[in-house]
Amino acid sequence: MIRPATALGVAASTAAVAGWVTPALLRARVLRAAVCPGLAGVGRPDSVALTFDDGPDPQGTPAVLDALDRLGWTATFFMLGGQVARYPEVAATVVAAGHEVAVHGFSHRNHLVRGLADVHRDVARAAAAVTAATGVRPTSFRPPYGVLTMGSLIAARHAGLRPVLWTAWGRDWEARSAQRVAGTIGRQLRPGGTVLLHDSDCVAQVAGSWRATVAALPRLAELADQLGCTVGPLRDHGNHAQAGSES
Numbered sequence: 001m002i003r004p005a006t007a008l009g010v011a012a013s014t015a016a017v018a019g020w021v022t023p024a025l026l027r028a029r030v031l032r033a034a035v036c037p038g039l040a041g042v043g044r045p046d047s048v049a050l051t052f053d054d055g056p057d058p059q060g061t062p063a064v065l066d067a068l069d070r071l072g073w074t075a076t077f078f079m080l081g082g083q084v085a086r087y088p089e090v091a092a093t094v095v096a097a098g099h100e101v102a103v104h105g106f107s108h109r110n111h112l113v114r115g116l117a118d119v120h121r122d123v124a125r126a127a128a129a130v131t132a133a134t135g136v137r138p139t140s141f142r143p144p145y146g147v148l149t150m151g152s153l154i155a156a157r158h159a160g161l162r163p164v165l166w167t168a169w170g171r172d173w174e175a176r177s178a179q180r181v182a183g184t185i186g187r188q189l190r191p192g193g194t195v196l197l198h199d200s201d202c203v204a205q206v207a208g209s210w211r212a213t214v215a216a217l218p219r220l221a222e223l224a225d226q227l228g229c230t231v232g233p234l235r236d237h238g239n240h241a242q243a244g245s246e247s
């Protein structure tokens with residue numbers, strides 16, 4: 001159910017972004033941060049937003065929640081609907097611990113190889129799964145692999161979700177050490193940035209990759225201190241308010 005009027009509405013409301021949205025361009029991290037900061041996850045200059053994708057996971061998510069508790073941080077969890085359906089009680093613990101939930105799609109498939117109706121169904125189904133398991137209606141969306149297509153934008157709008165990517169990642173899905181994860185983040189992170197990590201290894205290249213993620217969090221605390229930033233969820237980051245017409 002993709003109405004042309006809605007597609008036009010998305011194009012208009014995403015302003016200049018929609019005219020040139022291509023996955024290749026949006027995957028250029030530095031460029032998207034400069035041209036469409038709200039979408040990239042650029043927010044208040046005294047803030048770093050911390051986000052986790054691919055959960056919930058019965059092992060990784062509790063370990064991440066414990067680490068966040070020790071640091072006194074809250075974060076945003078972009079959940080896979082399929083994982084939520086398998087582990088609804090883990091999804092519920094994320095909200096119970098005070099964190100923000102968001103949508104990463106139902107299955108972890110690149111939107112480039114899916115039809116409009118398929119993407120639309122997937123995002124709506126994922127949002128419904130997150131809401132059912134947590135009792136909270138999510139407001140943000142990040143597509144699998146960060147590949148945001150026009151179909152992604154339309155599906156997100158229909159589900160009442162704003163797309164948010166990231167400005168710095170830890171490549172923790174392939175990393176075997178906290179040093180490597182923290183070093184990768186450190187080379188990219190700037191004040192106002194959004195960090196992408198993973199609380200699940202369900203699509204990672206390294207089994208138990210979340211262990212390096214968890215171990216890297218204290219180093220992220222040092223990085224944030226050096227930047228003069230607090231660490232928190234996207235809901236406190238101000239990225240869409242700053243982005244104005246783009247969201």
Ligand SMILES: [Zn+2]
Nearest residue numbers: 053054144145
């Ligand atoms: Zn993912």
